Amino acid sequence: MKKQFFKFLAKVNKVLLPSFTKQGLDLSKASKIQMAIFGWKLYVTKNALD
Template identity: 70%
Template structure:
């Protein structure tokens, strides 16, 4: 059940949130909000797998 929930959430994140890896964002220079979004996407993707 959790895996299905996180899989759906990952698809929603992909549509709504920006992809920083495609933009070649340097994580050393990223703002706190960008790091938060990056971490959230990473967490959801890891739980969906």
């Protein structure tokens, strides 16, 4: 159940949130909002793969 929820969230994230790797964003120069989005996407992806 939990894994299915995170897989769904990962699909929603892919559609709605920007991809910083495609934009070539340097994480050392990222704003706090960009870092929060990056962290959220990382958290969801990690839980979807477990």
